[in-house]
């Protein structure tokens with residue numbers, strides 16, 4: 192792995208001054224004889240972007256599934272703002288403010304772009320809109336999301352008729368609409384052209400500015416370098432590093448694992 196830019200390690204960029212939003216303690220999950228996630232402990236701090244990297248099959252998606260309750264944990268626990276959240280279900284995780292994307296996007300294919308975004312409000316814990324003024328406010332909010340994701344002209348298009356990049360941005364638009372505190376994004380940039388992924392990075396940076404915490408599974412090292420405050424490196428279910436980009440990207444041992452040279 193080669194860092195394209197470097198940063199100086201200072202007490203500030205160890206991020207220990209930031210509040211811990213979520214802590215994973217000894218998380219584990221096996222499938223048959225395979226330890227997909229093996230005793231992973233780490234902290235996600237408020238307003239920090241952590242990218243989760245590692246070879247195929249390292250356990251990245253499984254870790255997301257353990258966090259949000261899509262999968263039951265064999266071992267370990269998670270705390271959210273200092274409170275333990277055991278046996279959590281996906282809808283409960285969403286209610287707490289964890290929002291996630293999936294590699295297969297999970298859009299409502301027959302619904303329009305607008306409707307796909309609206310379902311986020313119906314399914315979330317956000318307050319029901321009852322007054323015309325609040326309805327107008329929400330409309331403005333959606334218009335702004337459509338603008339940021341470059342979907343304004345597609346608002347009445349069915350999800351199934353969108354181009355690949357537009358589908359990825361619709362998934363992101365739904366995440367913005369959910370107004371969560373933690374974004375868990377599973378390869379949001381895969382298959383995007385440079386202009387699209389620059390837009391994606393800008394959206395993430397803007398959200399982080401407002402205090403959102405982000406954890407991204409990513410294979411594209413340009414994106415990893417462009418967005419990460421921290422990088423967590425998983426291999427065969429084990430967390431081998433959780434550190435600044437400078438430290439992780441310049442570690443020759445991790446590079447040889449990442450590029451399959453071990």
Ligand SMILES: Nc1ncnc2c1ncn2[C@@H]1O[C@H](COP(=O)(O)OP(=O)(O)OP(=O)(O)O)[C@@H](O)[C@H]1O
Nearest residue numbers: 222225226227245246247248249250251252253254
């Ligand atoms: N539902 C499942 N049943 C059986 N094995 C599974 C299941 N889900 C994941 N695994 C196995 O667990 C390991 C970790 O898989 P996971 O998808 O979490 O890795 P990943 O790092 O996200 O990989 P990729 O980068 O290829 O998406 C792999 O060996 C995978 O085959």
